Amino acid sequence: MSQRDPRLLFVCVALVACDTTAAPSEPAPLATVAAPAAIPTAPPTPTPAADRTVLAAEAPPSEPVKPAPAPVVKGHNAELKQALGRSINELTIDLQRKLAKQPGNLLFSGMSVSVALAMLHAGASGATERELADVLHLDGLTGDVHTALAHLAARWNHPSAHVSLVTASRVFGDRSHDFKPEYLDLTRKVFASPLGTLDFAGDLVGARDHINGWAREETDAAIDQILSPEALTAATRLLVTDVAAFKADWLEPFDPKATEPVLFYGHQRKEPVPMMRSVQRLSTTLGLAGKLRLLELPYRGGEYSMIILLPSTRGGLEDVEKGFDYERLQGWIDAAKPAPIDLQMPRFSLDSTLDLAPVVAKLGAARVFDARRAELDAMASEKKLALEAVHHRARLTVEERGADGSPPSAIEIAVGGAPTSPTPFLVDRPFLFYIRDVRSGVLLFYGRVTDPA
Template sequence: MPRLPLLVVLGVLSGLTGCRAKDPGPPVPWSADMQAVADGNNQFAFDLYAKLCDREKGNLFFSPYSAHTALAMTATGARGTTRDEMVAVLHLPTDEQQVAAAGDLARYYAHPRKDYELSVANAIWGQKGFPWRPEFLNGQTDRFGSGFQDADFATDPDGERQRINQWAAEKTRDQVKELVPPGLVTKTQQMVLANAIYFKGAWQSQFDPKHTTSLPFTLADATTVPVPMMRREGGFRHYAEFAPADQRAGRWEPEFQVAELPYKGAELSMVVLVPGTHDGLPALEARLSAPALDGWLIKAQNANDTGLYLPKFKLETGAMMMREPLQALGMRRAFDPAGADFTGMHTSTEALFVNFVVQKAFVDVNEEGTEAAAATAVGLMKTAAKLDFRADRPFLFLIRDVKHGT
């Protein structure tokens, strides 16, 4: 069975997934190249999670799959060092054909499912009149199902922003609104590439609402808050890890536990990781990686007689700007107005660079199942045509020996 990319959203609480293109085309068989992209998506998920944890406070909820797809679409038009850095951060295969398999992965998820709703949609808005390469646009359509739409950023940037936001809301069943905040799209914007995903699935074993009661949830500072806690017996896979010293001493308090809750059809699941203590999440996060999670899930066993307690919750994020986390991972050249190379997209003498990467996400976990959505937008704008040097404010100066550097 293939290892699917993480559609789970990592965080203190939760999980997420994926919006259907209008015409997904014929079914895509699973391939080795798609598996390589899926594995890369999983590694990217944990890398990005670690960087977001350094910045975000409170509950953290995002879709690595949505961000990965939007950036992979962008990477197909990158060249040189720009492309190399994007491929490395996204853990994409280096071969051009294998990179294109990211589009096949999107098409794989674009097909209707019988037991749950999982849909993926991609789109591109480009400044009309700009010399876009036909091969780039055709590749986006063929691989990602990304319909290209002419945009008029030059005269109506906010109108185009609202049109992009309307698309994202439509593709996420109105769960993601105002994806691109006001002021982010300017008259020098040339392109916006977007991914939207939506998921709605019922638990394979549902919770009885009569068993949902208010119970204490212990925060990292040891204080407690009441939450609606769902409860059931069994119907999930479970793994608990104990320290060897604790086992030898006969202590059976786990360092952490992992539960995998399947949705109806058993093709998708939510994975929940809980540390052994209220302040143990940082230590668990430090151990978290794609191989580690694979190993824990392999060890998980059916928990037919184990009690499962899971909070009932609903989360909606604000606009998460991802430029700094991505730069910290090594994706620097794409954001550099003087160094970015996206000539695989166009034939203009004017350079383009990424001026924003933004995501919004939503999740609702209840007794019946999960509804979740996310959307990511990547913007590219023109580098300023002319930069004057004007010493018309307080400034510094020095006189140096050019030959010796003193």
């Protein structure tokens, strides 16, 4: 694509942390992850006066600086929401398969990618729309798919005392370009993403700084930067950003006093890593004819959980990655039964920066990246408008921080009145995990840990 051709850029940025209860006075979320731009259920927090002045100068007179909360329609098609949740999971597994050959640790949010591509799908037509629908697994779905997806995402915007997920979304367009009012109305009302006009061609640095500043403000500085210097060019015409803050406490905190160095047999090397330990009752099962063990570790409140897939052998991760699909994964989750478990898992941090454009193209949506063939006429009238890149960044920290108490003093748990020795579950080899919304069954995040150190 030449520098004269306008381009469309999606940026997904994700950070997430899993630990124990944080002090109530902490001002910043423990984690953020790129998430759907959900319909808010309460008026948004007022923007500081300084930022309101900047946005007012950028926005057309007819555009409000902050959109009014879109109404949440009660009783929206439950079957459609369920089907969309499955679609998100199918895309997550598709991305997992395509990225399986990439070496090392990996982290992404299929949920975030689904919503970003859905906003693009809403502005597409013809073969481009059909390709995106196929990638998003929307074929055969009837009804207002985009509104239903936004309503599904809205359920993740209800913070509790132990789990909080707050999303923010924004569409930034070049001030010299005219986008169709119908599309902007849809992104504002359905995806809660109003248009912010910036001067990409005349002040590229200022545009980038403003977007990064927006992300910092929305996430209370948890996300410092979402755009690198090379992410934008003067040819940029539309940029869609999506950020969120996620905070969760373990249902049963890990005690730091029980954490000890244990040898981890990674892909690159074997070395001692800080291994957390907790004896508790957890759901577990076998899969792939005994080639893996599944364990579900819940967060406080029971609405979210981490699903861990541990290969039975130290070199079995490759077989696990390519040996199942969503149907099998869901079957294993459904088959898991509570049992006393002596869990040992490493403390670890992940940081993945991905360009998902080649993956999305290989999944079947190649046309949208070709300025000669992309059909985005529902979004804008200008020809040669195409998707340039799908950037995704994710960070994750799993630790026992905040717990205070004594290590487990016994290795037996009373079950049915009789003491039972807990089954060891030692995560000392490369493994996979998902962070899951238990209520909807949606897989919010996927991760692979090959070297936790």
